[in-house]
Amino acid sequence: MGEIERASDRGDDPDADLVRRIGQGDGQAAGTLVARKLPRLKALGARLLGDPQEAEDIAQEVFLRVWRHAAGWTPGAARFDTWMHRVALNLCYDRLRRRREAPLPEGWDAPDDRAGPDAGIETAGEQDRIAAALAALPDRQREAIVLTYYQELRNAEAAALMGIHVEALESLLSRGRRALRARLTEAGPNGDRR
Missing domain, CATH: 1.10.10.10 (Winged helix-like DNA-binding domain superfamily/Winged helix DNA-binding domain)
Structure with missing residues (x-):
């Protein structure tokens, strides 16, 4: 199995200061992290789940976990961004497993197919x-x-x-x-x- 890349192998973690500040209860740092990471987390969820609303739910849960666990974050073990992606992937996998276990209800609507950020291309x-x-x-x-x-x-x-x-x-x-x-x-x- 591959090891999660150590932050020390790539230099400083660009999110380390924000995470430290979030761990101290700094709401402005949390807002900065959300602004920086939200589009990528939503895109990941939408691509894997095919549903923008579920992708937003996943991103929200990731940021709740960031808020809860930031104080205990240890810099250098792995990049914080890598940890966030792993959490998002696990949440997506959980939703995909639940979909396979439960049949879709009658009258189910298809997910919203509005254009994503790459619509101009x-x-x-x-x-x-x-x-x-x-x-x-x-x-x-x-x-x-x-x-x-x-x-x-x-x-x-x-x-x-x-x-x-x-x-x-x-x-x-x-x-x-x-x-x-x-x-x-x-x-x-x-x-x-x-």
């Missing part, structure tokens, strides 16, 4: 095709792609969060990219099957 149709192709991937491949491409984590960080070696992550990425390419090519530019 891709058209709505392309976003839908990519989201559908991403959702069709096996969980671990989807997780590897979301962490490296959407969360912009380095391979070592993503592997540590997933609890695997970098080589295993790279294998998941390779298989995931091939599957995405095949699915997107198969669907054609308008989403029509060729």
